[in-house]
Amino acid sequence: MLDVIAPLVIQNTTKIVLVSLDGLGGLPRLETGRSELETAHLPNLSQLATEAACGLIRHVAPGITPGSGPGHLGLFGYDPLHYQVGRGVLEALGIEFDLRAGDVAARGNFCTIDGAGRITDRRAGRLATEINLRLTERLRKIRLPGVEAFVETVKEYRFVLVLRARARGGAHLAAGLSETDPQATGQPPLPVKALNPRAKATAALVNRFVTEARRLLADAGPANMVLLRGFDQLPKLPRFPEVFGLRSAAIAAYPMYRGLAKLVGMEVLKTGATFDDELATLREHWDTHDFFFVHYKDTDKAGEDGDFDAKVRALERLDRAIPEIRALKPDVLIVSGDHATPSVLAGHGWQPVPVVIWSRYCGADGVTAFTERACGAGSLGVIPSQHLMPLVMANALRLTKFGA
Amino acid sequence: MLDVIAPLVIQNTTKIVLVSLDGLGGLPRLETGRSELETAHLPNLSQLATEAACGLIRHVAPGITPGSGPGHLGLFGYDPLHYQVGRGVLEALGIEFDLRAGDVAARGNFCTIDGAGRITDRRAGRLATEINLRLTERLRKIRLPGVEAFVETVKEYRFVLVLRARARGGAHLAAGLSETDPQATGQPPLPVKALNPRAKATAALVNRFVTEARRLLADAGPANMVLLRGFDQLPKLPRFPEVFGLRSAAIAAYPMYRGLAKLVGMEVLKTGATFDDELATLREHWDTHDFFFVHYKDTDKAGEDGDFDAKVRALERLDRAIPEIRALKPDVLIVSGDHATPSVLAGHGWQPVPVVIWSRYCGADGVTAFTERACGAGSLGVIPSQHLMPLVMANALRLTKFGA
Numbered sequence: 001m002l003d004v005i006a007p008l009v010i011q012n013t014t015k016i017v018l019v020s021l022d023g024l025g026g027l028p029r030l031e032t033g034r035s036e037l038e039t040a041h042l043p044n045l046s047q048l049a050t051e052a053a054c055g056l057i058r059h060v061a062p063g064i065t066p067g068s069g070p071g072h073l074g075l076f077g078y079d080p081l082h083y084q085v086g087r088g089v090l091e092a093l094g095i096e097f098d099l100r101a102g103d104v105a106a107r108g109n110f111c112t113i114d115g116a117g118r119i120t121d122r123r124a125g126r127l128a129t130e131i132n133l134r135l136t137e138r139l140r141k142i143r144l145p146g147v148e149a150f151v152e153t154v155k156e157y158r159f160v161l162v163l164r165a166r167a168r169g170g171a172h173l174a175a176g177l178s179e180t181d182p183q184a185t186g187q188p189p190l191p192v193k194a195l196n197p198r199a200k201a202t203a204a205l206v207n208r209f210v211t212e213a214r215r216l217l218a219d220a221g222p223a224n225m226v227l228l229r230g231f232d233q234l235p236k237l238p239r240f241p242e243v244f245g246l247r248s249a250a251i252a253a254y255p256m257y258r259g260l261a262k263l264v265g266m267e268v269l270k271t272g273a274t275f276d277d278e279l280a281t282l283r284e285h286w287d288t289h290d291f292f293f294v295h296y297k298d299t300d301k302a303g304e305d306g307d308f309d310a311k312v313r314a315l316e317r318l319d320r321a322i323p324e325i326r327a328l329k330p331d332v333l334i335v336s337g338d339h340a341t342p343s344v345l346a347g348h349g350w351q352p353v354p355v356v357i358w359s360r361y362c363g364a365d366g367v368t369a370f371t372e373r374a375c376g377a378g379s380l381g382v383i384p385s386q387h388l389m390p391l392v393m394a395n396a397l398r399l400t401k402f403g404a
Numbered sequence: 405m406l407d408v409i410a411p412l413v414i415q416n417t418t419k420i421v422l423v424s425l426d427g428l429g430g431l432p433r434l435e436t437g438r439s440e441l442e443t444a445h446l447p448n449l450s451q452l453a454t455e456a457a458c459g460l461i462r463h464v465a466p467g468i469t470p471g472s473g474p475g476h477l478g479l480f481g482y483d484p485l486h487y488q489v490g491r492g493v494l495e496a497l498g499i500e501f502d503l504r505a506g507d508v509a510a511r512g513n514f515c516t517i518d519g520a521g522r523i524t525d526r527r528a529g530r531l532a533t534e535i536n537l538r539l540t541e542r543l544r545k546i547r548l549p550g551v552e553a554f555v556e557t558v559k560e561y562r563f564v565l566v567l568r569a570r571a572r573g574g575a576h577l578a579a580g581l582s583e584t585d586p587q588a589t590g591q592p593p594l595p596v597k598a599l600n601p602r603a604k605a606t607a608a609l610v611n612r613f614v615t616e617a618r619r620l621l622a623d624a625g626p627a628n629m630v631l632l633r634g635f636d637q638l639p640k641l642p643r644f645p646e647v648f649g650l651r652s653a654a655i656a657a658y659p660m661y662r663g664l665a666k667l668v669g670m671e672v673l674k675t676g677a678t679f680d681d682e683l684a685t686l687r688e689h690w691d692t693h694d695f696f697f698v699h700y701k702d703t704d705k706a707g708e709d710g711d712f713d714a715k716v717r718a719l720e721r722l723d724r725a726i727p728e729i730r731a732l733k734p735d736v737l738i739v740s741g742d743h744a745t746p747s748v749l750a751g752h753g754w755q756p757v758p759v760v761i762w763s764r765y766c767g768a769d770g771v772t773a774f775t776e777r778a779c780g781a782g783s784l785g786v787i788p789s790q791h792l793m794p795l796v797m798a799n800a801l802r803l804t805k806f807g808a
Contacts, residue, residue, distance in 0.1 A: 027767050035767070060806050061405060062787055063794025064412070067807030081408065085807065344765065348805055350798040351767050352783070372783065376769050382785035 002077065002238050005390050005399070009245040014331035014396040016246070016291045017282070020075060021318060022068075022257075023300030024337025025353040025372055027344050029308055036308060036343060037354065037371040040315040044322035045335065045356075045370035052358035054367035055380025057336055057388060065350040071338030072260040074385025076240055076293075085263070086175065086232020091160045093259025097152055099162065099234055104173045104202055107230040108151075108159040109181065110135055110223035117188045122181070123157040124223035132159060135220055142212045144205050146171035161228060163205060174199040179229035180210060189227055206231075239265035244393060249285055251278045252295035261293055275317070279324055286328055294325075303341030311343050332359040332395045335370070336388070352382055359395035406481065406642050409794055409803070413649040418735035418800040420650070420695045421686070424479060425722060426472075426661075427704030427745025429757040429776055433712055440712060440747060441758065441775040444719040448726035449760075449774035452739065456762035458771035459784025461740055461792060469754040475742030476664040478789025480644055480697075489667070490579065490636020495564045497663025501556055503566065503638055508577045508606055511634040512555075512563040513585065514539055514627035521592045526585070527561040528627035536563060539624055546616045548609050550575035565632060567609060578603040583633035584614060593631055610635075643669035648797060653689055655682045656699035665697055679721070683728055690732055698729075707745030715747050736763045736799045739774070740792070756786055763799035 026036035059066040059074040060081060069090045070080030088105035099105060110132065112121045132153045139151040139159075146169060150162040165171050176195035182188075189210070194203040206228065213226045241248045242265070250261030250268045253275070258268045267289070271281040275296055282292055296318055302310035325333065336355035339348050354375035365379035376382070380391070393399045430440035463470040463478040464485060473494045474484030492509035503509060514536065516525045536557045543555040543563075550573060554566040569575050580599035586592075593614070598607040610632065617630045645652045646669070654665030654672045657679070662672045671693070675685040679700055686696055700722050706715035729737065740759035743752050758779035769783035780786070784795070797803045 027765060033768065056783065056785070061408065061794060062784075062791035063796070063798035063803060064408070065798065065803060065805045067805045070807040080807065090807070342765070342767075349765070350795070350803070351765075372767060373769050376783040376785075377781050382783075 008399045016332045017330040018334045019294045021299045021337045023303040023341025025340030027342035036311040040312045042319040044319045049370040050368045052356040053362040054375040054378030056352035056382045057355045057385045058352040059385040065348045066339040077389030079386045087230025089232045094256040096255040104163045106161045106228040109227040110157045113225045119185045138216045175233045177231040181227035181229045246291040247289045248291040249289040250293045257295040300341045306346030308343040412803045420736040421734040422738045423698045425700045425703045425741040427707040428741025429744030431746035440715040444716045446723040448723045453774045454772045456760040457766040458779040458782030460756035460786045461759045461789045462756040463789040469752045470743040481793030483790045491634025493636045498660040500659040508567045510565045510632045513631040514561045517629045523589045542620045579637045581635040585631035585633045650695040651693045652695040653693040654697045661699040704745045710750030712747040
């Protein structure tokens, strides 16, 4: 679709705001039969839904539960099945590591092995982040020929390994590598194998890293080994600002979402830790950009905690911010999310997520509430997430006719 | 999609029941403006729809009327446009012939030709099944080099021809063959041509069979010739139990549907001739399988007969069985069908078919009736049939996240 859209793009001065409520969609609670959205008091979102075109967004495919990567790529207009991003790259983005083209990134676990080298705990008792910091310090001593090896703490037992070819005489790195994590205890970690001839040198380097790591961690405790998986390089994605002809800004308090926006070439604006900070950043940059991706994390956090009431409150807080955003008079205002995080699942869900698109030209439908059920009967129907951006562009009058 | 789903599959102990009402969907009767589903009294299906996610399933593509083969492959998660099964194979499955890998099957008609060899009746007056049995007996005398030729009565003027290479010194069989049936009277049957070089030997064998058949039937009456079409071999399908990680059982009183389930690798459970027998089989095997495909034929039969009232009664009979199925406490219960058979068409139709998916996590929508019109406004939207199984797997919590 991007190839169809790009040649149709025209320039104007319209302003677009996409507010993404992370983990937006939910499910009815058994006791009441009402979802988080149906329970919350959301006068401003209801008003917006009443004036706007409503529908449901499906991010990957029916029944598929999206991770944050595919969830956001879809919102940004990319088919998440076509543009896949490996776990290692997502972890690196999640800590805002400055990943560069050609780098190979992997997700690492600190783990424990017994005297015979068999895994006894894949997460080393979910060790504390302070211990992780101490262990990564040890691993940073590892030297490999022709590459720099970065070892970065993520959280608890998780870290990121990044290999970067040295500028002079550097190794040629490739990401087609098998994983060392057998995803089971009682087995030894697997050696990394090259999945194609180009990745042979990289496989040898990673195996050398693992051997060194085992030696350096032998007496470290509480972990004495590492597991590596999800080897990948930065994907080659069409750049969002060029495809859509939009001076594009991302406003997100959490690093993962800044990383995903950067991945598609958006400018990541400096902001603070709260949603109020994000709104201040939005106001501040209103004149310098055409498109604003504004990320709201609280809904997902409450859903992941399985805390229905907290998610209701997070929705109500967001609702109170809607008038501030509308006061800026965007030409197109979209409210949706990157995936469902139903409190009753205490995790991401596969359910499609409500969306409202408001503009002078959106056409109203019969929907008067911003809920899963109400939006399911909206005029947008149930659409793949990558169809959202073309609709947004159309509402911004930024697409010309297809065919004469 | 199967390639996307398979790596996401995880194991648990949830139970899934898919009830397929053959020829489920209908059309309004002129006199009342109400379809069969809208006319029938279906308290249990209405209750299920109220509690469940509803939608419409489209089996092949808009406007395409599915046969039983594509209809069921779609329900089982296979894109019916990608996985095509030839008529010969379907006819063999329909009589539960033990078709094996490499066999070439064709659909046969007994027909009549005049003195000049031109077809006068493509169905030989739709001769009776007893006569068919007598004629196939004659054809079984035909001997071909290197292959066994099976000639099996289907019904009336229809039979199946299966060629099977002998274990020792057998011919190499291939299915790329043109048809002998010109689909018109006044023309002679066509010789079979190989559509690719690998099928040359098979074409020669089939032409020899036809020559012999003409000789053996010359004085038989009321048919004196055969027409052959739909040559095919068993398709190589991904196996359903492995793709979805489900111990899968099919419960169907009719051979065609047992054959289709076997084609994708399901275990076909022995059952009786009625739907009550099927329910008894379901109860009996509840503990030994994860997934049950339960087939209900009466709706299609009534629709094919153009008998609106009989179809209404068939729906009401099925409705009364729903509590028995729910009493087993499946984790996921799906009710849908393999295609529409509107009574006003007295045959299969292209209309999408209602579907309900019930689980603890399905999310309710506003739909309170199991009808074409009501389900059209459901939260599932109008989905291709092959998207049903991923949704079912998600509702069974048997799929992990896609992307981190």
